[in-house]
Amino acid sequence: MVHYINADWLTIERVEEILSKGYKLALSDDAKERIVHCREFLDRKMEDTSHPIYGVTTGFGSLCNISVDKENLSLLQKNLVMSHACGTGERVPSEIVKLMIFLKIQSLSYGHSGVQLVTVERLVEMYNNDILPVVYEQGSLGASGDLSPLAHMSLPLLGLGLVEYNGSVVESSVVMDKMGWESIALCSKEGLALLNGTQFMSAYGVYSLIKARKLSRWADTVGAISLDAFDGRMEPFDHDVHAIRPHKGQAETARNIRNLLEGSEITKQPKKHVQDPYSFRCIPQVHGATKDTIDYVWGVLETEINSATDNPTIFPDADKVISAGNFHGQPIALPMDFLAIAVAELGNISERRIYKIVSGVRNLPNFLVVNPGLNSGFMIPQYTAASIVSQSKGLCWPASCDSIPSSQGQEDHVSMGSNAATKLWRVVQNTERVLAIELMNAAQALEFRRPLCSSAKVEALVDAYRKVVPFVCNDTVMYPHIAASVKFLNENEPAC
Numbered sequence: 477m478v479h480y481i482n483a484d485w486l487t488i489e490r491v492e493e494i495l496s497k498g499y500k501l502a503l504s505d506d507a508k509e510r511i512v513h514c515r516e517f518l519d520r521k522m523e524d525t526s527h528p529i530y531g532v533t534t535g536f537g538s539l540c541n542i543s544v545d546k547e548n549l550s551l552l553q554k555n556l557v558m559s560h561a562c563g564t565g566e567r568v569p570s571e572i573v574k575l576m577i578f579l580k581i582q583s584l585s586y587g588h589s590g591v592q593l594v595t596v597e598r599l600v601e602m603y604n605n606d607i608l609p610v611v612y613e614q615g616s617l618g619a620s621g622d623l624s625p626l627a628h629m630s631l632p633l634l635g636l637g638l639v640e641y642n643g644s645v646v647e648s649s650v651v652m653d654k655m656g657w658e659s660i661a662l663c664s665k666e667g668l669a670l671l672n673g674t675q676f677m678s679a680y681g682v683y684s685l686i687k688a689r690k691l692s693r694w695a696d697t698v699g700a701i702s703l704d705a706f707d708g709r710m711e712p713f714d715h716d717v718h719a720i721r722p723h724k725g726q727a728e729t730a731r732n733i734r735n736l737l738e739g740s741e742i743t744k745q746p747k748k749h750v751q752d753p754y755s756f757r758c759i760p761q762v763h764g765a766t767k768d769t770i771d772y773v774w775g776v777l778e779t780e781i782n783s784a785t786d787n788p789t790i791f792p793d794a795d796k797v798i799s800a801g802n803f804h805g806q807p808i809a810l811p812m813d814f815l816a817i818a819v820a821e822l823g824n825i826s827e828r829r830i831y832k833i834v835s836g837v838r839n840l841p842n843f844l845v846v847n848p849g850l851n852s853g854f855m856i857p858q859y860t861a862a863s864i865v866s867q868s869k870g871l872c873w874p875a876s877c878d879s880i881p882s883s884q885g886q887e888d889h890v891s892m893g894s895n896a897a898t899k900l901w902r903v904v905q906n907t908e909r910v911l912a913i914e915l916m917n918a919a920q921a922l923e924f925r926r927p928l929c930s931s932a933k934v935e936a937l938v939d940a941y942r943k944v945v946p947f948v949c950n951d952t953v954m955y956p957h958i959a960a961s962v963k964f965l966n967e968n969e970p971a972c
Contacts, residue, residue, distance in 0.1 A: 481502065481503050481600075501604060503596065509587075511596055514792050518664070518792075529797050553667030560623045560671055572679045575683060576676055576679040581599050589784060591665070595633065617894070620672060621803035625894070630671065633659070674808065677809070681900065684897070685815065694970045698826070700934065700971075701934055702917070707742060713759075725771070726760045755829045762821060805896075812876075813875060816871065816900040817872045820868040823864065827861040827914075830917050831862075834855065845948065854917055860958070868907065875899060915964070919938050945957050
């Protein structure tokens with residue numbers, strides 16, 4: 477299957493489909509025409525030596541007033557890529573690197589960047605052959621684009637740097653020899669086109685967003701199982717309650733819970749308690765607010781991945797080359813900070829439900845084992861969830877409220893969007909782990925409601941879950957069960 481890069485609006489749903497189904501990429505004819513048209517225009521524009529063009533015939537950043545001789549323009553671009561490859565810290569996951577390449581190809585295809593066609597085609601070949609540059613997490617300020625990580629992404633075009641190929645990390649030159657590729661001789665502007673842009677931030681953001689939407693559905697599914705296991709009341713999910721406060725996500729969550737628990741024998745039994753704690757009673761309001769945040773951020777990031785974000789921006793048909801700031805990450809840094817908070821709240825309320833379930837109330841045994849005391853049971857998984865939730869709260873401090881000037885003050889306001897993006901990714905992973913622990917607890921607690929059954933949807937999901945995570949009768953080593961529970965969330969779809 478092939479996805480043709482073109483000017484049609486690229487939805488995040490389509491990105492998810494391309495990634496999950498292993499589509500190959502190819503440039504459409506119109507994309508090739510735009511790329512060539514822009515490059516030819518820039519070559520003509522450079523013949524007027526009386527008007528310097530930032531980053532094309534000049535140095536970069538605060539060196540923008542220094543002109544570069546024509547014979548050194550290619551070296552200028554190569555030097556840019558090499559000197560900016562200053563990443564450090566952990567490696568960026570391979571799946572996110574692959575998405576970075578995809579999004580960079582998309583951005584360059586609009587014909588406002590001045591790159592050679594051969595450069596974009598090489599990126600397509602790298603994507604299609606899973607030749608994935610080694611990129612490091614730290615180094616971008618999220619303002620002049622993601623300079624450092626995109627430099628690491630671009631090094632293999634020059635036969636430099638490391639790549640992951642066939643499960644091994646090797647010098648890119650080794651893979652180039654294997655593929656029969658020559659190094660790309662960068663033309664003027666190309667280094668800037670490759671390094672300026674928000675594809676590092678956007679790749680993390682899109683990947684996190686796709687996962688966050690799935691976790692939102694899992695939160696409803698797991699929350700419903702916990703509600704039934706805790707013998708919770710269904711009145712807070714009544715349609716009329718949410719019709720008079722009609723937030724979209726709130727109403728959707730309540731509807732999900734009603735559908736998930738339809739037919740449950742547990743919900744129908746008489747209740748002695750008048751109301752439930754907030755972590756159960758307010759699931760629609762809390763989960764719903766996260767859904768609304770996901771929808772908002774979805775729209776912002778979708779706009780971003782359909783944009784040209786390098787600098788200077790070239791408009792061949794208008795005879796303009798403009799040095800501006802489309803590389804600045806602020807438009808997505810703020811929403812990614814917002815999304816981190818929203819996703820962390822799914823973990824926050826989940827941990828509270830875990831705590832209640834193991835507390836020995838409502839005819840559930842202490843820590844969900846038959847013989848508490850001799851057995852600690854599910855005491856410590858709650859500790860683990862609490863630790864994870866606490867870390868996420870720290871990660872939710874917004875990165876976008878900070879700015880540190882760089883390049884001798886020329887780049888005096890930066891977005892720190894790359895930090896917002898990588899923090900968001902950690903929060904998403906943390907929340908997945910907390911929900912996995914809640915599912916482990918909720919499935920265990922449900923067994924103590926027998927012979928009553930939950931709904932058909934819940935029972936089917938728990939039956940599938942029991943194939944990988946067993947009921948715990950006596951103390952056992954718990955961490956493999958947590959890992960299996962995380963894997964279960966990854967590999968299966970929620971029931972709503």
